[in-house]
Amino acid sequence: MTLNMPKRTFAMIHFTFLAENDCLSSGITGTIDAFSVANLYWQAIMKNTTPLFTTEIVTPDGKMVKTNGGIMIMPDRAMADITETDLVVIPGLFKPFDIQGKRFAQISEWITSHYDSGTRLASTCTGTFLLGRTGLLDGKIATTNWQYAALFKKSFPLVDLRINRIFTEDSGIYCAGAATAFMDLCLYFIKKYGTSELAKNCAKSMLVDHDREEQTPYMVQDFWKNHSDEIVLNSQLYMEDNFSKKISINSLSQDLGLSPRHFKRRFKKATGENPLSYLQLLRVEQAKKQLETTQKSFNEITWDVGYEDINSFRKLFRKHTGMSPKEYRKRFSWS
Amino acid sequence: MTLNMPKRTFAMIHFTFLAENDCLSSGITGTIDAFSVANLYWQAIMKNTTPLFTTEIVTPDGKMVKTNGGIMIMPDRAMADITETDLVVIPGLFKPFDIQGKRFAQISEWITSHYDSGTRLASTCTGTFLLGRTGLLDGKIATTNWQYAALFKKSFPLVDLRINRIFTEDSGIYCAGAATAFMDLCLYFIKKYGTSELAKNCAKSMLVDHDREEQTPYMVQDFWKNHSDEIVLNSQLYMEDNFSKKISINSLSQDLGLSPRHFKRRFKKATGENPLSYLQLLRVEQAKKQLETTQKSFNEITWDVGYEDINSFRKLFRKHTGMSPKEYRKRFSWS
Structure with a gap:
C-alpha cells in the first residue's frame, strides 16, 4: 500500500501596494514587474491560464500621489x-523621519485592521518605519534599510x-532591507506561492542572484553622533x-573624569553601543576602506587599525561583514 | 614648473524617460530612485546643493499611460x-513584438531627431527593440534581454x-540587458557623471553588486524552433x-537525405546556429541543469551529456557560461 500524498494545490495570491507621496515607487513597480514575469512562466509551465499573482495599487484617498523623484502614480x-x-x-x-501626522495615523489604523483580520503585511526598505509606527512589530523580528538602523532602534526599541x-x-x-532587497x-x-523551479527561472x-541572505556585506557602520x-x-x-593606537577604555573614562562603569552606561545610552564594540566597529570600518582602496595585505591593515593579533581581527572582521577579508576585497574594490 | 591640470568640473545631467503603455516601469522608477540616492550622497559629499541628476517622464501624447501590470503613470x-x-x-x-504601427513610428522619429541633434540614448531590457526599429543601431554594438536574442537577431540583422x-x-x-541590468x-x-566613490556609496x-559585466551566467539557451x-x-x-550518444552531423544529414553542406546551410538559416554548435549548446544546457539539480561530479555529467574529454567540455562550458562548473553550481543550485 502506498500513501496517497495530497497533491499541492496553488491558489491565486492577491497583493495590495500602498503608494504614498515621496515613497520609493521602484519597490512597487519592481515587485509588480517581477510578478508579471512569474505569471508568464507559470502559465507556460503549468499550461494554466490563471495567473499566480494579482496586484493592485491603492493610495490613502484614492487620488494620484507624487512619489520620490516626482513620479506621479494613479492608484x-x-x-x-x-x-x-x-x-499589503x-x-x-x-x-522615513516624518511619519507622524494625521495621514499616517489613518494609514497606520488601516494597516492594523487588515492585519487583525488575517491579511499578511510586507514592508520594503524604510517602509518598516511605518510598520514600526503601528506597534504590530513590537516583540517581532524585523529588518530595514541598514542606513537607518540606529534611528529605527531609537524610534522602536521594542522591535527585535x-x-x-x-x-x-x-x-x-x-x-525587506535596503532598496533592491525587495527583489530577494x-x-x-x-518560491513560497509557486515553486522553487519557478523562482529559479x-x-x-531578471538577472537576479538568489542566494543573498544578508545585507551585512554592504553595510557601512553608522557612527551615531546625533545626541547631546x-x-x-x-x-x-x-x-x-x-584607533590605530592602543586604547584602553578604562584610561579613557578616567581621562574624561568618569568611572568606567558610568562611562560605559552613558556611552551606550547615547550611541546604542558599548565603547569597546564601538572601537571595534571603527577599526573594522577602517579595514574595509583599506581593502577597498589599497593593495595592502590584511596583515598590514591589521596593524594599521590598531590590532596586533591578525587571527582575532580576522574573526572580528568576518563577524561584522559576513565574509573574509579576501572575499570582501574581491567584491568591493573598485577600479 | 608643474603643469596646471584642469580641475574636473561636474555638470547637472538631465535624463528624459519615455513611458509607454505596457512598458516595464521598474526600469524608469528604479533609475530615478537610484539617481535620488546618488543626489543625496552627492550633495552631502560635495557640500553642494545642486543635484547631479535631474529627471522627467514623458509619454507620446502627454497623457497618462498604463504600464505593465496595470500601473498608471502620469507624465x-x-x-x-x-x-x-x-x-533619452x-x-x-x-x-517587444508589436512595435510597428503609427504610435511607434512617431516615437521612432522622435528618438532619431533627438539623436541627430546630439542627445544620447539608452534602452533597458527589450527597449532595445524600439531602438533597433529606428535603424540607429545598425552597425553598432548593442545588447538586450537575453531571452529575446534570437528574435532580435532575426528582426535587426545589421545590429552587432x-x-x-x-x-x-x-x-x-x-x-542594458534583461530586467535588473538597468541597475548596472x-x-x-x-560613476561617469559623478565619481567612482559616489557610485560605490x-x-x-542599494545593496547592488557593482562588478557584473555579463548576462551570460543567467542565460538559458533559446533553442529556436519557430521556423517552417x-x-x-x-x-x-x-x-x-x-545528445547523450555520439552524434555525427554527417551521418545525420545523410539520414535526412541531404548533403552535409546543404543540411548545414538549411539548419543555420532556420535556427541561426550551425548543427554542431547547436548540439554543443544542447549539451551545455543539459550540464547546467544537472549542476543545478544533482550532486553528480562534472566528470559524470560530462559523460551523461555525450562528451568523453572532460577538459574540452570544461572549456566549452566556460565559453558558454562565463564560469567554471564549480562556480556555476555554487551560484545556481537551489535548495
Whole structure:
C-alpha cells in the first residue's frame, strides 16, 4: 500500500501596494514587474491560464500621489475600498523621519485592521518605519534599510531588529532591507506561492542572484553622533583620531573624569553601543576602506587599525561583514 | 614648473524617460530612485546643493499611460514638448513584438531627431527593440534581454548584438540587458557623471553588486524552433533526444537525405546556429541543469551529456557560461 500524498494545490495570491507621496515607487513597480514575469512562466509551465499573482495599487484617498523623484502614480482605488486582500505591501519612504501626522495615523489604523483580520503585511526598505509606527512589530523580528538602523532602534526599541538580514518573516509580517532587497523578498514569495523551479527561472530571467541572505556585506557602520552628551561625543572623536593606537577604555573614562562603569552606561545610552564594540566597529570600518582602496595585505591593515593579533581581527572582521577579508576585497574594490 | 591640470568640473545631467503603455516601469522608477540616492550622497559629499541628476517622464501624447501590470503613470509632459535633454531612456516593453504601427513610428522619429541633434540614448531590457526599429543601431554594438536574442537577431540583422554583455555603449547609445541590468547601467552613469566613490556609496546603499559585466551566467539557451523547415525541426528533435550518444552531423544529414553542406546551410538559416554548435549548446544546457539539480561530479555529467574529454567540455562550458562548473553550481543550485 502506498500513501496517497495530497497533491499541492496553488491558489491565486492577491497583493495590495500602498503608494504614498515621496515613497520609493521602484519597490512597487519592481515587485509588480517581477510578478508579471512569474505569471508568464507559470502559465507556460503549468499550461494554466490563471495567473499566480494579482496586484493592485491603492493610495490613502484614492487620488494620484507624487512619489520620490516626482513620479506621479494613479492608484486603482483608495485604501479604504479594499475589502479583501492577501498581502499589503508598504514601500520605503525616501525620508522615513516624518511619519507622524494625521495621514499616517489613518494609514497606520488601516494597516492594523487588515492585519487583525488575517491579511499578511510586507514592508520594503524604510517602509518598516511605518510598520514600526503601528506597534504590530513590537516583540517581532524585523529588518530595514541598514542606513537607518540606529534611528529605527531609537524610534522602536521594542522591535527585535535584525539589521544583518536581507529580509525577515515573523507572524505574517515580512520586512525587506535596503532598496533592491525587495527583489530577494519577491523571489521568496515566488518560491513560497509557486515553486522553487519557478523562482529559479524568474531569477535568471531578471538577472537576479538568489542566494543573498544578508545585507551585512554592504553595510557601512553608522557612527551615531546625533545626541547631546558632550563627554561621550568627545570620547567618540578621540577614538576616531586614535584607533590605530592602543586604547584602553578604562584610561579613557578616567581621562574624561568618569568611572568606567558610568562611562560605559552613558556611552551606550547615547550611541546604542558599548565603547569597546564601538572601537571595534571603527577599526573594522577602517579595514574595509583599506581593502577597498589599497593593495595592502590584511596583515598590514591589521596593524594599521590598531590590532596586533591578525587571527582575532580576522574573526572580528568576518563577524561584522559576513565574509573574509579576501572575499570582501574581491567584491568591493573598485577600479 | 608643474603643469596646471584642469580641475574636473561636474555638470547637472538631465535624463528624459519615455513611458509607454505596457512598458516595464521598474526600469524608469528604479533609475530615478537610484539617481535620488546618488543626489543625496552627492550633495552631502560635495557640500553642494545642486543635484547631479535631474529627471522627467514623458509619454507620446502627454497623457497618462498604463504600464505593465496595470500601473498608471502620469507624465510630466508630452515627448514633443522636450526641447533639450542630455539623455533619452527607452524602457523595456513586456512583449517587444508589436512595435510597428503609427504610435511607434512617431516615437521612432522622435528618438532619431533627438539623436541627430546630439542627445544620447539608452534602452533597458527589450527597449532595445524600439531602438533597433529606428535603424540607429545598425552597425553598432548593442545588447538586450537575453531571452529575446534570437528574435532580435532575426528582426535587426545589421545590429552587432553582444548578448553576453550586461550593458553596451557605442557612439552615444547605451543598451542594458534583461530586467535588473538597468541597475548596472545606473551605476555606470553615476560613476561617469559623478565619481567612482559616489557610485560605490550608492551600490552599498542599494545593496547592488557593482562588478557584473555579463548576462551570460543567467542565460538559458533559446533553442529556436519557430521556423517552417520540417527537416531541420526533425534534426533538432533528434539531437534533443540523443545528445547523450555520439552524434555525427554527417551521418545525420545523410539520414535526412541531404548533403552535409546543404543540411548545414538549411539548419543555420532556420535556427541561426550551425548543427554542431547547436548540439554543443544542447549539451551545455543539459550540464547546467544537472549542476543545478544533482550532486553528480562534472566528470559524470560530462559523460551523461555525450562528451568523453572532460577538459574540452570544461572549456566549452566556460565559453558558454562565463564560469567554471564549480562556480556555476555554487551560484545556481537551489535548495
